[in-house]
Amino acid sequence: MTDELTGLQPGTNGVDLQVGTSGVDPRIGKIQPIDIDVEMRSAYLDYAMSVIVARALPDARDGLKPVHRRILYAMHDMGMRPGTAYKKSARIVGEVLGKYHPHGDVAVYDSMVRLAQDFSMRYLLIDGQGNFGSIDGDSPAAMRYTEARLARLSDYMLGDIEKETVDWGPNFDDSLEEPTVLPAQLPNLLLNGSSGIAVGMATNIPPHNLAELADAIAYLIERWEQRDDVTVEDLMELISGPDFPTGGLIMGTEGIRSAYATGKGRIIMRGVASIEDTKGGRFRIIVTEIPYQLNKTTLLERIAQLVREERLDQISDLRDESDREGMRIVIELKRSASARKVLSQIYKLTPLQSTFGVNLLALVEGEPRLLSLRRALQIYVEHRQEVLTRRTRFELRKAQERAHILEGLRIALQFLDEVIALIRASKSADDARTGLMTHFNLSEVQAQAILDMQLRRLAALERAKIEAEYQEMMARIAHLRTLLDHPEKILEIIKTDILELKEKFGDRRRTQILPDGSADDEDVVPQEHVLVTLTQDNFVKRTLTRVYRAQGRGGRGVVGMNTRDEDQVVQALSARTLDFVLFFTNKGRIYSERAFNLPDASRTGKGLAIVNFINLPPDERVTAMVAVPDFEHATYVTMATVGGRIKRVELSEFSSVRPNGIIAMPLEDGDELGWARVTSGKQELILVTEKGQALRFDENEVRAMGRTASGVWGIRLGEGDRVTSLDVIEPGGDLLVVTPQGFGKRSSLSEYTPRGRYTGGVVTLSQSRLEKDGRIVSSRVVQEDEEVAFFSAGGIALRLRVRDIPRHGRASSGVRLVQLKKDDTVAVMVRLGLAPTAEPVTPTAALPPLPLPAPLPAPLPPPLPPPLPPPLPPPLQSKRRRQPQREAIGTSSCL
Known part of the structure; x- marks a missing residue:
């Protein structure tokens, strides 16, 4: 029955017509109406699937698109292995076009170039020679100029391909066969990533670090029977995130976790x-x-x-x-x-800050699938299982074939005289072969091997070699059969192979991943004692306290920092890596940063400008630092100015300090904030002036105020005098003072009777010593079983046990504490806490409690340093280089 309008059979749409009785298609020579909607759908679907499967998306097993796979196989087939001579890229492109890839030469060459670019590929698969482009966007040279060969890692993509490990299919004209997938010992899908736009879908897979991938694959294999129970968190313990060839930073882990769990995520990259x-x-x-x-x-x-x-x-x-x-x-x-x-x-x-949209889409059994990290790793392991199983079967067959021949040779050697006689009596080789097969029950292959055997194999040593080879072959057959009978042994081989790749080619991460918040930081940062130092030019660093070994009184110290120009150490603070460090400035503002975020530098290192970490305005400088373990248990912070004013604030007021800082203490014109100490609300304070006056009083004489209050008078100053330190009284403690020339002493705090606030205090150092060695530059309350460190303006650091410093009366002169070079002076003194009684504790060991750390007094007011620049992501210093010739972007500038 036919349609009245079209004359076609129902349901054919003009396509599936019956062939006539003459064998000729009745549509020939006639115009056939078709449904354009159906035809367009069918044609577009064919096109879309062709783009998806044969061009734009990588295979989940080897991580390669067809063009990349064809390039690598063509170069392998041409013998362009690592260590061989380079060959012209044009020759490679011609080979790929003529045999496997019926597309334009530009597509093939551009794909080949990408495999040789170290800024595109995390691990190169092609070793290029010549101009292959640059990160500036420069195009590669024409293919007639460049040369290439396979890189070392490509051997592990193509290894065992001749051992029937993968399926093969016809090329575009059915004249040759090409592999449909590579054996891929490398987990290339995640290793180098991939990007491509298909029809209605796209893939964007970031590259990863080989060492991390190898560890994760080994971890998954060890739990293969429970692989579905492996979580994203488990894998992220081993794979922290993408590792880009250009390095950079990844801001936070939420996008990474989403990408690994679902296959989709947004990763924020930053230079x-x-x-x-x-x-x-x-x-x-x-x-x-x-x-x-x-x-x-x-x-x-x-x-x-x-x-x-x-x-x-x-x-x-x-x-x-x-x-x-x-x-x-x-x-x-x-x-x-x-x-x-x-x-x-x-x-x-x-x-400079961009977003990488992860879309882990790849072909699984010929169909596009969105993969999680665990699924991608599973597909790699399953692919390697199949490859190794097929390789084992191939090697078993070859071993059996060889053993079969060796069995024939052994029989021939056992009946050597009869074999020779039979062959000599035969009229032809065919008769000899038939005779051997009949008389000795041999196969045709064995008989032919006997006929092909050279006479020299009849020597005694050669006969022994045949026997040894036979025994070796039988052992290999048993081993290969064991592998096939026990799939878990195949998994062990996969694990061994990937760990060997890690050993040979694994390297350190290039991309640093910044954690989402402090909770993550605390999980990975060890609790250690550190010294935080700050110079007059506002360079900050942290150094492990144990690198400053304790010396005797009068020692010369060690170099604490390589100062340059006229820079000097002006602040030092004893803290622990997980502490919050509060920075107080001369303008009365406060900034906050975690100690572990400050640059970790050697004893002689300069550190980084503090503006890399706090947004310090150009006209401000840090005059006090306080370490706070947490804001819940500490109660107050007490601040003092060089002009004698004092203020007490609840510490919780500073628990959330904005990046731009907040006001800690409003100041009068000409005054500067110089010191801050953490107090409990039940302690006594002591103020010391440059001219040797000390005032001890109860902290409750200073009522707790809000952030906007300007404080009250703390000590009555004489003409030309100013405050040089503020500290907290401790039971059994001493007051240690030091002058610029390195003289000092400690006096029992019991000699300092408490007085009322805003009085003149008592003498704390002989006036004759002040006239000779200068005014007091720093003072601290210390305990006898502690240590202190002195930093000179010239960068010399001396760590000293308090018990080695003589205790003198309140008004005495003191002794030399630091041996200084000519024109050098003491800049600051820092209290380190308890002196170690044994070997230094390991970084992960529990640390003894430190006394409440507090910043050091500022020295004589140095000239205001120039403004410092803003904080940078991770403190990475670049080496200064000789400035090359500037590029055509502009002879003097890019602007």
């Missing part, structure tokens, strides 16, 4: 930048790493455009000083600029 000061009192931002897949020229052009549009109006110059040693983008700032603020604007307005 690595640091702030340096210049001799002219200005600052510059140095960018040493940029986000993955960002074109450096694009970044420079974007910054220059923002400067021209006056959206970044604090930048005075922009230069690209990158060379073969590494990337270095220099952003010079104007004199009044806040470097931290400018850096934040650059992150916000330019691709």
Whole structure:
């Protein structure tokens, strides 16, 4: 029955017509109406599936798209192994086009180039020679100029491909066969990642670190029977996140966790930048790493455009000083600029902070599937199981074939005379073969092997070799059968192989992952005693306390910091790595940072500018530092100014300090905040002045105030005098004072009778000593079983046991504590806490409690240092390099 309008059979849509009785299709020579909607759907579906399967998406097993797989196999087939001579890229492209990939040469060459770019691939699969492009966006040279060969890692992608380990299919014209997947000992899908846009779907897989992947695969294999119980958290203990070839930072772990759990997630990438000061009192931002897949020229052009549009109006110059040693983008700032603020604007307005949208989509059994991290690792292991199983079967068959021949040779050697006689009596080789098969019950293969055997194999040693080879082959057959009978042994081989790859090619992470919050930090940061030091030019660092070994009184100390120019150590604080460090400035503001976030530097290291960590304005300097283990158990912080005013505030007022800081104590004109101490509300305080006066009084004489209060008078100062320290009275303690020339002494606190607030106090050092060695530069309340450290203006550090310092009367002169070089002076003294009685504790051991740490008094007011730049992500300092010739971007500047 046919349709009245079209004359077609129902349901055919003009496609499936019956062939006529003559064998000729009745549609030939006739116009057939078709349903355009059905035809378009069918044609578009065919196109879409072709793009998805044969072009845009990688296979989940080897992580390769067809073009990449064909390039690697063609180079392998051409013998272009690691260590062989390079061959022209044009020759490789021609081989791939002519045999396997019927598309344009540009597509093949661009794909090959990417496999050889160290800024695109985390681990190179092709070793290129010549211009293969750059991170600046420069195009690679034409294929007739460049050369290539397989990289070392490619051997592990193609190894055992000749052993029937993978399926093969016909090429585009059915003249050759090509592998449908590679054996892939490398977990390449996650190792190098992939990106591609298909029809209606896209993939974007970030690269990862080989060592981390190997550990995760080994972990999964060890729990293979319970693999469905392995959680994302378990795997993230081993794989912390993507590891991009260009390094950079990943901000937080939430996006990573989402991507690993569901296959989709948003990862925020950020370039690595640091702030340096210049001799002219200005600052510059140095960018040493940029986000993955960002074109450096694009970044420079974007910054220059923002400067021209006056959206970044604090930048005075922009230069690209990158060379073969590494990337270095220099952003010079104007004199009044806040470097931290400018850096934040650059992150916000330019691709220096970008988002990587993870879409872990790959082909599984020919169909696109969104994969979790665990599923992707499982597919790799399952693929390797199949590859090794097929390789074992292949090797078993080959071993059996060889053993079969060796059995025939053994029979021939056993009946050697009869075999020789039979062969000599035969008229032809065919007769000899038939005779051997008949008389000795041999197969045709065995008989032919006997006929092909050379006479030299009849020697006694050669006969022994045949026997030894036979025994070896039988043992190998037994081993291979055991592997096939016990799949768990295959898993052990996979685990051994991947750990060997880790040993050979594993390297350290390039991308640093910043945690989401302090809870994550506390899980990974060991609790250790550190010394936090700050210089006059506002360079801060933390150093393990144990690197400063204790010396006897009068020692020369060790170099505590390599000072440069006229920089001096002016503040030092004993803390622990998990403490909050509160920074008080001369303008009465307070900033907060965790101790472990401060740069970890060696004893002689300079550290980093403090503006990399707190948003310090140009006209402020840090005058006091306080370490707070937590804000719940501490009660008050008491502050004092050089002019003699004092203020007490509940510590909880400072539990949430904004990045730009908050007001801690409003000040009168000409006064400066100099000290801060944590107090309990039931303690006594002592103020010491430069001219040797000391006043002890109860802290409750200073009522607790709000942040906006300006405080009350603490001590009555004589003409030309000023406060040099504030400290908390401790039972059984002493007051230790020191002068600029290194003289000092400790006196029992019992000699300092409590008096009322805002009185003149009592003498604490002989006036003759003050006239000879200068005014008191620092004082601290100490205990006899503790240690203190002295830092000189020249960068010398001396760690000293308190018990080695003589105790003298309140008004006595004291003794030499530090042996200083000519023109050097004591800048600051810091209380370290209990002296160790044994070997230093290990970083993870429980630490003895430190006394309430407090900042040190500021020395004689140094000139206000120039403003410091804003804090940077992770404190990474770039080495200064010789400035290369500037590029065509501009002979003097990129702006």
